[in-house]
Structure formats: C-alpha cells, structure tokens
Amino acid sequence: MSAPHQAWAADQLAAALERITPVARERRAGVKLRLERVLEAFRAERLGVHHFASVSGYGHGDLGREVLDRVFAQVLQAEAAAVRLQFVSGTHAIASALYGVLRPGDRLLALTGRPYDTLEEVIGIRGSGQGSLAEFGIVYDELDLLADGGVDEAGIAGALALPTRMVLIQRSCGYSWRPSLTVAQIGRLVERVKTIQPDCLVFVDNCYGELVELQEPTAVGADLMAGSLIKNLGGTIAPTGGYVAGRAEMVEQACCRLTAPGIGSEGGTGFDLHRLLFQGLFLAPQMVSEALLCAELTAAVFEGLGYAVKPLVGGVRSDVIQAVRFGSPEPLKAVCRAFQACSPVGSYLDPVPAPMPGYASELVMAGGTFIDGSTSEFSADGPLREPYVLYAQGGTTAAHAELALERALVAMAEGGWCGPV
Numbered sequence: 001m002s003a004p005h006q007a008w009a010a011d012q013l014a015a016a017l018e019r020i021t022p023v024a025r026e027r028r029a030g031v032k033l034r035l036e037r038v039l040e041a042f043r044a045e046r047l048g049v050h051h052f053a054s055v056s057g058y059g060h061g062d063l064g065r066e067v068l069d070r071v072f073a074q075v076l077q078a079e080a081a082a083v084r085l086q087f088v089s090g091t092h093a094i095a096s097a098l099y100g101v102l103r104p105g106d107r108l109l110a111l112t113g114r115p116y117d118t119l120e121e122v123i124g125i126r127g128s129g130q131g132s133l134a135e136f137g138i139v140y141d142e143l144d145l146l147a148d149g150g151v152d153e154a155g156i157a158g159a160l161a162l163p164t165r166m167v168l169i170q171r172s173c174g175y176s177w178r179p180s181l182t183v184a185q186i187g188r189l190v191e192r193v194k195t196i197q198p199d200c201l202v203f204v205d206n207c208y209g210e211l212v213e214l215q216e217p218t219a220v221g222a223d224l225m226a227g228s229l230i231k232n233l234g235g236t237i238a239p240t241g242g243y244v245a246g247r248a249e250m251v252e253q254a255c256c257r258l259t260a261p262g263i264g265s266e267g268g269t270g271f272d273l274h275r276l277l278f279q280g281l282f283l284a285p286q287m288v289s290e291a292l293l294c295a296e297l298t299a300a301v302f303e304g305l306g307y308a309v310k311p312l313v314g315g316v317r318s319d320v321i322q323a324v325r326f327g328s329p330e331p332l333k334a335v336c337r338a339f340q341a342c343s344p345v346g347s348y349l350d351p352v353p354a355p356m357p358g359y360a361s362e363l364v365m366a367g368g369t370f371i372d373g374s375t376s377e378f379s380a381d382g383p384l385r386e387p388y389v390l391y392a393q394g395g396t397t398a399a400h401a402e403l404a405l406e407r408a409l410v411a412m413a414e415g416g417w418c419g420p421v
C-alpha cells in the first residue's frame with residue numbers, strides 16, 4: 001500500500017464519519033426502545049435458566065420452545081410465532097409459510113415485482129420446478145414495480161381483479177436496485193388489498209427488516225411474515241433457524257408444513273440451543289443498530305466517491321441493506337476482496353464469483369462470518385449482473401465497517417477507480 005493512498009483513504013473515511021454523526025446519535029438512542037420490548041417479553045414470560053435445556057426426540061411439551069415462541073410473538077407484535085432451528089434458512093421459513101397456507105387452485109400475487117432470487121424456484125418460475133408451488137397448482141402472478149422501483153399502487157385494483165388467496169410483499173430490496181418498503185407503506189398496502197378483497201391474506205417476506213423500525217409488518221395488519229435467524233433477530237449468535245409470525249391459525253399451518261399435519265408447532269427439539277436464540281434476541285437491538293451505522297457509513301463513503309447509493313445518507317431505512325451501484329464488475333470485486341480481508345473468519349480467502357444453490361446469477365460474496373452464510377458481521381455480496389450492485393449488510397460494531405471501508409478505499413485507489421488527485 002502506498003502512503004498517499006493510505007492517507008487519502010483515511011481522509012475519505014473521516015469525512016464520511018463526520019457526515020453520519022447526527023444519524024449515528026439517533027440510531028444509538030433507538031436501541032433502548034427495542035431492547036425494552038425484548039426485556040418486557042422476557043419479563044412477561046418469566047424467562048429463566050430452566051428454559052435453556054431442551055426436551056429431546058419429539059420435543060413435546062418443551063417449555064423453552066413455548067416461551068421462545070411467545071417471546072418472539074410479543075417482540076414482533078404478532079398474535080403468534082414459531083421459532084425453529086429446523087428451519088434451514090429464511091427461504092425455508094418463507095416456503096413453509098407459503099406451502100402451509102396455499103391450496104391447489106389458489107392464486108398468489110406478488111405486489112413487489114419479482115421476489116427474492118431463492119423464491120423463484122419455490123414458486124416455480126425458474127429451475128426444475130421439482131415440488132414447486134406451480135406443481136401443486138398454485139397460480140402465480142406479479143405486479144411489476146414502477147420504473148423508480150416503487151410499488152405500482154395504481155395497478156393494485158387491476159391486479160386484484162381475479163380472486164386471490166394471498167399477496168406477497170417483500171419488505172427488503174433483496175438483490176434489486178429498488179427502495180425497501182417501510183412498515184407504514186406495507187400498512188397502506190394491507191389496507192388497499194383488504195378493501196378490494198377482504199379475504200385475501202397478506203404475507204410479508206420480512207428478511208433483513210426486523211427491529212429496523214419500531215413496528216413490524218404484523219403490527220400494521222399483515223397476516224403472516226417470515227424471516228431468518230441468521231440475519232437480524234439472531235443477534236449474530238443464533239446457529240441457524242428461522243421464524244414465522246402472524247395470526248395464530250396461519251402460524252400453525254406453516255408449522256404443519258414444517259413438521260406434519262397433526263404435529264404442527266408442538267414438535268421439534270431445540271437441541272439444548274435455545275439459550276443462544278434468547279441471547280441472540282437480547283443482542284439483536286444493538287446489533288441491528290450497529291449494522292445500520294455500518295450501512296450509513298458505507299453509503300457515505302461511496303457517495304463521497306460519486307457512486308449511486310441506495311438508501312441515501314440519512315435516508316429512510318427499513319432494512320439493514322446498503323446498495324452501491326458500481327456499474328462494472330471490477331470495482332465490485334475489489335471491494336468484496338477488501339471486505340473479505342477484514343473478515344474475522346477466512347480473511348485469507350479471495351472471494352471469486354461462483355454459483356450458489358437457489359440463485360440464478362453467479363454471486364461474489366465477502367462473508368467471513370462465524371455462522372456460515374450469516375450476514376451479521378459486516379459483509380457484502382452482489383450478483384454478477386448489470387448494473388453490478390454491491391449489497392452490504394451487517395456489522396456488529398461500526399469500527400469493523402471503518403476498517404473494511406478504509407481497506408476498500410485503498411483498493412479502489414490502487415485500482416485507479418478513484419484516489420488522490
């Protein structure tokens with residue numbers, strides 16, 4: 001590393017830190033409200049050490065699991081929740097919700113355009129279609145997003161002209177260059193949908209959104225939502241798992257798909273790991289706040305270099321994702337390489353674009369996290385396709401993002417994409 005590049009990178013970072021100071025203060029203050037909600041739920045359920053050991057085998061009557069479900073329901077402002085290590089991922093939790101509730105002949109309508117990559121194979125719009133919803137006779141339609149990435153609210157009535165069992169709303173941008181939906185916007189969509197078809201259910205893919213705002217989609221009328229435990233709610237220590245939350249009847253239907261009809265939510269051991277799920281939830285408000293600061297700092301750094309970023313610095317956030325549009329693959333890969341070198345695990349690895357199960361495009365991923373596939377420590381990835389957008393997320397402390405970004409800045413300068421003049 002040359003000294004001028006190093007000095008320039010330090011200056012860029014200092015300027016970015018300066019820009020985010022007011023937002024940082026606000027974010028840190030927001031932890032208290034969310035943590036109080038978690039503590040209130042623990043108090044209401046009288047959480048104690050006796051909830052940490054699991055019933056083995058069937059896991060029938062496991063007190064820890066029952067308390068865990070009620071605690072999550074309270075924190076997520078939902079009637080019921082099911083939190084399970086048996087959910088392999090967020091995709092699995094979402095798929096269980098969809099298969100659990102939908103029946104042959106039902107129509108599923110996505111209101112937020114093309115869903116997250118891994119759901120395409122679940123729905124049956126890409127891949128082999130083996131066991132997809134389409135194979136089970138679920139009719140799928142989607143309402144395209146507008147050119148600016150917003151929901152086509154004027155088009156909803158037309159899209160709901162046919163009887164529809166469920167609409168799917170994706171809160172987070174996923175791997176698309178679009179604004180994430182705020183909970184208030186989701187609430188308005190729920191209202192619109194229910195006015196047109198009162199019996200139509202609203203499902204929300206809540207991945208990456210948990211605890212970012214003060215309300216969750218289930219507080220504004222969503223019937224059911226699902227997400228991953230190795231994202232926001234796992235607080236960086238949940239070893240695996242996912243959750244569904246919402247109306248009790250629908251949570252049970254999702255559980256009947258996860259386990260079996262008749263067993264539903266009443267089976268499934270916690271492998272003596274429930275302590276980590278409680279502890280992760282306890283840490284989650286702070287981890288989410290730090291992740292938001294890392295996102296803010298990432299936005300400030302790359303906006304400072306003239307790249308388009310979404311959300312903007314100081315902009316509204318409904319998830320922990322920060323998108324940066326590079327427009328070409330080389331800087332995207334260079335930044336991922338720098339982030340990887342600053343990862344706690346696998347810093348020696350060189351992230352190369354590779355296919356991932358469930359994803360259509362090759363992905364370049366900088367994710368040296370303690371939990372495999374988790375994005376809770378500061379990490380970034382991007383599909384190798386136009387317009388070459390980097391999606392950064394996570395971060396257990398803003399200092400980690402500072403280190404990673406400074407290294408990325410040096411790499412950008414060395415690559416000649418920017419630097420001291």
Ligand SMILES: *Cc1c(COP(=O)(O)O)cnc(C)c1O
Nearest residue numbers: 089090091116172174205207228
């Ligand atoms: C992460 C994510 C999922 C689920 O992904 P998994 O890797 O299966 O946990 C679904 N939707 C969105 C928007 C996501 O960000």
